[in-house]
Amino acid sequence: MNTAAKIPPITMSKLYVGNLPSETCEKSLRQLFLEQNLSCTNILIKRGGYAFVDCPDQSSADRAIDKLNGFNFNGSPLVVEPSVASGKKKVHPGFPDPTPIHVGGNWMRASASGR
Numbered sequence: 458m459n460t461a462a463k464i465p466p467i468t469m470s471k472l473y474v475g476n477l478p479s480e481t482c483e484k485s486l487r488q489l490f491l492e493q494n495l496s497c498t499n500i501l502i503k504r505g506g507y508a509f510v511d512c513p514d515q516s517s518a519d520r521a522i523d524k525l526n527g528f529n530f531n532g533s534p535l536v537v538e539p540s541v542a543s544g545k546k547k548v549h550p551g552f553p554d555p556t557p558i559h560v561g562g563n564w565m566r567a568s569a570s571g572r
Contacts, residue, residue, distance in 0.1 A: 469498070470518035474525070475507040475536035486510070489530060495521045509540055 474486070483500045486508060490497045499511040512518040518539065526537040 470512045470515045471540040472510045472512060472518055472521055473507065473536070473538050473540040474510055475538075476533050477502070477506045477508060477535070478531045478533050479506060481506075481508070481531070483508075485531075489525070489528075490521070493521075493524050493528075495524060497521070 477486070481502060483502050486500050486502065487497065490510070495512075496517050497510045497512055500508055501510075502508045510521070512521060522537050522539070525535050528535045528537075
């Protein structure tokens with residue numbers, strides 16, 4: 458009989474933070490979270506004015522969304538929402554399946570426009 462306690466899985470919630478001013482760095486975004494008494498673990502700033510922020514749990518992520526969505530950060534109203542993983546793209550029923558096809562010795566992908 459195995460008496461070892463089961464360890465619950467580690468859960469983290471990832472946020473998308475958009476409309477960041479171009480000069481935003483990881484340190485300044487982390488400081489904003491600290492000033493608002495919000496916890497975060499990892500911050501990944503991307504070019505184009507957005508970042509991904511890991512929160513330790515869903516309640517922390519929800520609090521961050523409530524406090525920071527629309528918050529004026531260095532002159533820009535932030536967009537803070539749950540990050541949606543980009544998995545397999547959904548195929549619209551009216552368009553062809555983007556599965557590769559073999560035509561004349563070449564592999565091609567069908568496009569919605571037929572080109």
